[in-house]
Amino acid sequence: MKVGDTKSAVIVLDGTLDHWRHHVRALAASGDLPESVRWVDPRRSPAEPTGGLFASAPPAAAAEPTQAKGDASGQALLLPRRFVEQLKTVSCFRSEEMWLVAYRLLRRIVMGERDLMEDPLDKDVTAFLRMEKAVRRDAHKMHAFVRFRCIQDADARGGERFIAWYEPSHLIVEREAEFFRKRFPSMDWSILSPDRCAHWDGKEVTITAGATRDAAPTDDELEELWCAYYASIFNPARVKLKAMTAEMPRKFWHTLPETQQIPDLLADVPRRLAEMAETSRRMAESAMPFVPQGAPLAELKDALPGCEGCELFSNHTSAVAGEGPENASIAILGEQPGDLEEQAGRPFVGPAGQVLDELLSGAGLPREKLYLTNAVKHFRHEVQFKSGERGKRRLHKRPTLEHVSRCQPWFDAEMGRVQPETLICLGATAARSVFGPTFRMPSPGDAPIARTSRYAKRTHVTFHPAAILRAPTPERRDSLTQHARSVFEAAKGPTS
Numbered sequence: 422m423k424v425g426d427t428k429s430a431v432i433v434l435d436g437t438l439d440h441w442r443h444h445v446r447a448l449a450a451s452g453d454l455p456e457s458v459r460w461v462d463p464r465r466s467p468a469e470p471t472g473g474l475f476a477s478a479p480p481a482a483a484a485e486p487t488q489a490k491g492d493a494s495g496q497a498l499l500l501p502r503r504f505v506e507q508l509k510t511v512s513c514f515r516s517e518e519m520w521l522v523a524y525r526l527l528r529r530i531v532m533g534e535r536d537l538m539e540d541p542l543d544k545d546v547t548a549f550l551r552m553e554k555a556v557r558r559d560a561h562k563m564h565a566f567v568r569f570r571c572i573q574d575a576d577a578r579g580g581e582r583f584i585a586w587y588e589p590s591h592l593i594v595e596r597e598a599e600f601f602r603k604r605f606p607s608m609d610w611s612i613l614s615p616d617r618c619a620h621w622d623g624k625e626v627t628i629t630a631g632a633t634r635d636a637a638p639t640d641d642e643l644e645e646l647w648c649a650y651y652a653s654i655f656n657p658a659r660v661k662l663k664a665m666t667a668e669m670p671r672k673f674w675h676t677l678p679e680t681q682q683i684p685d686l687l688a689d690v691p692r693r694l695a696e697m698a699e700t701s702r703r704m705a706e707s708a709m710p711f712v713p714q715g716a717p718l719a720e721l722k723d724a725l726p727g728c729e730g731c732e733l734f735s736n737h738t739s740a741v742a743g744e745g746p747e748n749a750s751i752a753i754l755g756e757q758p759g760d761l762e763e764q765a766g767r768p769f770v771g772p773a774g775q776v777l778d779e780l781l782s783g784a785g786l787p788r789e790k791l792y793l794t795n796a797v798k799h800f801r802h803e804v805q806f807k808s809g810e811r812g813k814r815r816l817h818k819r820p821t822l823e824h825v826s827r828c829q830p831w832f833d834a835e836m837g838r839v840q841p842e843t844l845i846c847l848g849a850t851a852a853r854s855v856f857g858p859t860f861r862m863p864s865p866g867d868a869p870i871a872r873t874s875r876y877a878k879r880t881h882v883t884f885h886p887a888a889i890l891r892a893p894t895p896e897r898r899d900s901l902t903q904h905a906r907s908v909f910e911a912a913k914g915p916t917s
């Protein structure tokens with residue numbers, strides 16, 4: 422039968438591209454590329470898995486062309502390189518139709534349509550490209566959705582083998598084994614699927630016959646960790662169910678431990694969205710919009726007078742910025758500027774500042790090497806008219822948690838630049854701005870404790886110098902002072 426004849430052939434394949442090629446070459450070698458060939462491929466018909474986990478894959482079928490004659494080595498077909506590459510991908514498509522379309526294209530190319538693949542309107546080309554796209558997409562999903570579970574295996578390296586169950590839409594396990602070998606070279610793994618299983622032992626990838634799902638473990642100790650991670654990155658604001666089910670089709674859900682949480686996470690979306698809206702409302706109603714993110718301290722100081730993050734900006738006072746070098750290893754956080762600080766535009770310069778200076782010099786800490794600031798940058802106060810005298814005075818009024826929270830972006834920005842080794846919080850307001858509103862102050866007799874906070878590896882809490890000044894009895898003053906001294910001593914640590 423010569424090229425151009427209209428006879429047909431029936432050829433039984435073992436499902437591999439090599440076997441198909443063998444037959445095509447044989448047909449060509451005998452001068453016989455029939456217009457119609459019926460390719461029979463049992464592997465692409467729905468079939469039961471053929472063996473256990475480590476059974477060998479069926480050998481290449483010995484089937485020969487039923488009508489064609491010739492030798493596989495007989496004739497090399499000159500095909501465009503790109504077509505050959507595409508053929509490797511398309512040969513994974515799970516349908517016998519694939520061999521037919523590939524053969525029709527090959528035959529037309531061999532017969533002279535060298536630019537055939539450039540014709541996007543050709544029916545065969547379109548079908549071929551559609552299959553190529555489907556296989557590539559399937560491979561992409563496999564890369565994303567294979568989940569390994571650990572089992573004890575004395576024969577595996579380190580006594581552990583990682584096993585995944587995966588059901589690809591197309592016959593891609595052999596093709597994608599190389600991807601997983603490169604990604605997980607140091608662990609022994611097996612990917613089980615109904616068609617084929619791939620195994621890696623550190624030396625070579627082996628392919629065995631398909632398996633059933635019960636050959637794969639259903640959970641392991643890493644699963645809880647992974648699920649917790651997934652829940653933490655689940656963003657309710659980005660939930661698009663349609664896109665989720667398109668990208669992560671439900672058929673994969675049973676093998677993905679994290680998807681077991683999706684119904685609960687979805688049910689929680691309204692609550693979390695409301696929470697996020699509240700957080701963003703609070704952020705918008707805070708100093709955040711006025712803080713130049715990532716700016717150096719000098720720039721922060723310049724921007725501070727423009728802050729309208731809370732109502733204190735309109736209380737006829739000026740905000741007081743922190744002071745000290747950007748490379749300070751110790752930072753000190755107070756509550757808010759007082760009357761004299763507001764007038765001077767510097768933190769800790771009033772009577773409380775003098776107490777602080779004494780504590781610092783007692784501990785041998787040079788003030789100019791420290792960074793000093795307050796949790797709230799404006800002076801919250803009330804005006805009291807002096808009875809029987811002329812004039813008025815401004816009395817300290819403790820800032821609320823709302824003031825602290827609204828002003829926090831300034832402190833965040835300052836600490837982002839300074840990144841101190843040690844932070845000393847003076848008083849409850851400062852401590853609560855760092856450790857949260859439920860923080861309880863230590864007792865004066867407590868030993869200094871260095872905690873870790875988001876601002877510094879070692880964060881101490883002691884009493885505000887103003888509290889020392891206002892102590893009702895000398896004994897109380899002494900005990901507060903003693904606590905503060907011990908904290909400043911401890912804060913020196915290895916970095917002073």
Ligand code: SF4
Nearest residue numbers: 728730731734799828
């Ligand atoms: Fe802004 Fe803080 Fe002043 Fe409020 S106290 S206006 S948040 S700088």
